[in-house]
Amino acid sequence: MSNKHQIDLLIEWINNFNPELLKNEDDVETKFVLPFFKLLGYPENNRRGKYPIKAYKPGKKQGRDPEADHVYFSTNEQEKQNADTSLIIVEAKKPTEKNLEPHIKQAKFYGDHLKSVFLVVTNGYQVKVLKRPRHRIEEAVFDITTDELKEKKIASEFYNQLNFEIVKQINEKIANDLTHSQYVSLEKALQRHPEIQAILDKGDFEPSTTRGKKYLRVVKPKVAIECNLPIAFDEGDCTIEFSSLILRGSTIYLSHQEILGNLMMGFKTKPHWGTRSFLRQLEDNYFEASLGGTTVILSAVETQDLCDCVDEVLSEYKRIIIESENILEASEFEPVNLEYIQGFKLFSVTKELWELMLKFVSEFSYNDGNSDWHIFEKVKYIKVCRACSRSNYPEQTNIYPSLNPNIDSYYSIDIIYFLENYELEFFDKYYESWRKNVGYRGFWTATYTKKWLLEKFIPKVLDYYFHHQDQTEFEDSILDYPEEKHIPIRNIYEASQLEPYICDIQQWIINRWTKIDASLLYPYYQACTNLVRDSDVSETHYITEKLRAIKYKLSSKNERLKFANEGNWSYERVVNFLDQQVERISNLEFENSSYVDLMSRTFSSLLRSEDDLHYSQTQLNAAKKALIPLWELSRFEERYIYPNRD
Incomplete structure (x- = not known):
């Protein structure tokens, strides 16, 4: 059963749940806690009720051990249900207990002995959740009412952080927690002993790609991503697995919102550019990847495999959304x-x-x-x-x-x-x-x-x-009657009609403000420059002001461009400068957003000019062709990525 379906079932149950029917602590346990955690995926055999806490206190008479109301473990084998396999402690209180803060201390006491990942205290009306990272202070992750859980966003967040599989993975990661320095030392040791590395590499995944109507699985040697694709605009999700010795067996789940707001940012860019929001480069060419609430340390090879998998899966994810929007003629809304x-x-x-x-x-x-x-x-x-x-x-x-x-x-x-x-x-x-x-x-x-x-x-x-x-x-x-903003690009027959598209790109650049793949920009720079090459534009003050800003930025980086004087530039000189930008970007991996912003402002001003623009149909068609992939990327990110970012 998919996570999306489980979340829907959880929301349906919460909508039908009435806390006013709870009369005592036993009702809170049987009518709220047990069905609620069942919907979060916890098997009944993994639960122990009234679990005794062995808490010896020197100098005091030992009586009956204190008991935690409910403890959920990663295993259903009772003899293995102990501090190492403990996942969640749940303390149920009477519905009339309005202040749960005093009971948090009791839950923490149990947690100190069982080393659980999460502590939960509830009276059926309110749910408090604390996360207990090893060797760090507890972190309050939820303090919500059961009514708030009826909201899809909150219910999804709760499920994605506390469902059985996710918490079990967190516990396994904590149990095998290696610091970054230890991880790097291990990797370096393996590199010094290729015979050991060869043995471990036999555990790598077999690269493959499996497709279905709503399903895509992409496998590289170090990483595998399995994705439930969206239908039209319906939500999809995905899971990520790693083959390395350290991460083997871990599965990371990402919701639709996390895919759009986390994975998509920096799509199809290189890891070391620093444009992927889920990646942070560490020393020695290692990377920290934050995925679905889980952080892992990856080698350069693992990081590249992860990015390759992400790009292949998200190309299809993005294609489905854009194609659906176009088929349903929804792009203007x-x-x-x-x-x-x-x-x-x-x-x-x-x-x-x-x-x-x-x-x-x-x-x-x-x-x-x-x-x-x-x-x-x-x-x-x-x-x-x-x-x-x-x-x-x-x-x-x-x-x-x-x-x-x-x-x-x-x-x-x-x-x-x-x-x-x-x-x-x-x-x-x-x-x-x-x-x-x-x-x-x-x-x-x-x-x-x-x-x-x-x-x-x-x-x-x-x-x-x-x-x-x-x-x-x-x-x-x-x-609030929206007017059509764009003439469909296939119907454009005048260069000036491209100007709204360039304005969209420029606005996207301002919002994005990061590095952009030069391979996307090269045809854009070239086509727009060619479009205005032989035109006669008399007013160049605004244009030269923007181009001088580019020149200043380049000069500050010792990439000097030689000019005879700094007076008002002729139109010929403007085109000459644009030609140099085309040549410059052809030798780059990426372009800084500030340059793209200034170039787009220049192109927009040229197209908006009341002077005559002289261009051929071939030049116009080339400009339209170059504009489409950049504009589609800008539109997609503005519509679907930024609204889903945290």
Whole structure:
């Protein structure tokens, strides 16, 4: 069973859990603790209730040993359930015990003797969790109510930190904990004895790649990543394994948010550039990798294998999301990640209009009539499913409301477009692919849904209830109407129409502010320079100001570019300088963001100029081709990576 499914089950159970039914400590144990930890993956045979703590105190009469309410162990073999295999101590208190702080001390006392990874104290209303790293002070990781656990983000974080498999791995890592210096010494010793290294290398993984519709496993000698891929915008996840002697047997889990917010940053860049957010270079060319709450020390070879695996898996992960966005014509809309859905904001309406829309939907259920407007399913949002009720076609679209307080303290409703994941999975399983069922008679795109709402549905709703009478109350009911920002790049026929794309790239550079792969930038610099090479632009003050800034930065690094004087540059001189930047970047691995920012500002200014730009269709096509991969990367990171970062 996947972690995502387990999290869904946990949230479903928490939503049905009522702490008011708890009357005493025994209820807290049997009605909350036991089912809760079962959903976290802890086997019943790995639990010991009323576990005695052997705590000898010199000079005092020994009575009955104190007992921990519940202890979960990494093994189900009772004779091996001891301090070395102890994972979590759970102390259950009466529901009326509102202050749990005094009981933390008791849990710490038990923890001192059992060396558990986590301590949990709960009264059924509140859950306090402490992590106990060896030789360091306890760290409070959760202090939440059971109501807060109903939120998908919090429940996911709780599950991903405290599920059985993860805690067992943490315990194993602690048990075999080697300091960085010890790790480096061991690696160096192995390098001095190639015959031992050869023996250990026999334990390396066999490189392979295994693909399925929703599954991808990439294996390199030192690292293996197994990924559940997303369907459209549904969440995926992955696990990472290592073959080395020290890390062998450990499995690290990463959620969808961790993949986007952690692994994706610095995608397809070299480890030593320092652009991957999960990597930190240490001395002697070793790296510290922080993955899903677990930190490991890796050699250069292991780090490279990890990056290669990550890049291969995430190329597919990214491709699926971008392709889905393009197929569903959602690229111009703001992505929205609500508790149970991933969708796109189409526009906003007043609460009054939304309530009228829902009223219409309730009157025109597809079970209540056969008119052209009896196309809705009775749910708490708008579900258009005319086709699926009368044929084998899918539900066509779903419109979900999201309350949005605006700057005037007036509440409006964001109209969110999304598709049901179970529908997409059904069509992938039985009809080859959901992608082949997008269209008027299948899944509606975001663009078509927006057009249908504005041009057909909302006018129909108003006409139905007002019958051409006074509708002034609803004249300003459409709010926050997003305008199309870009002409589709395939439809661009003038160089000036590229300017919004370059502005997007420049804004992304400002937000990213790190090193960028020069191989992406070289065609961008070259194509934009060629595009304006033979033009006649009279106003170059702003442009030369930006290019002088580049020259100054380069000069400060002893990469001097020779010029006869420092006065106003002619347009010919501007192009000459741009040519030198193209030549410079062709010899680099990466470019600093500050240079890309200045170059993008220069290109944007040139394209925005009112003077004549002279270019051929070939030059324009080359610029469009060079712009696409850089702009798609910028758009993807702005939409999906930065919102998922901690």
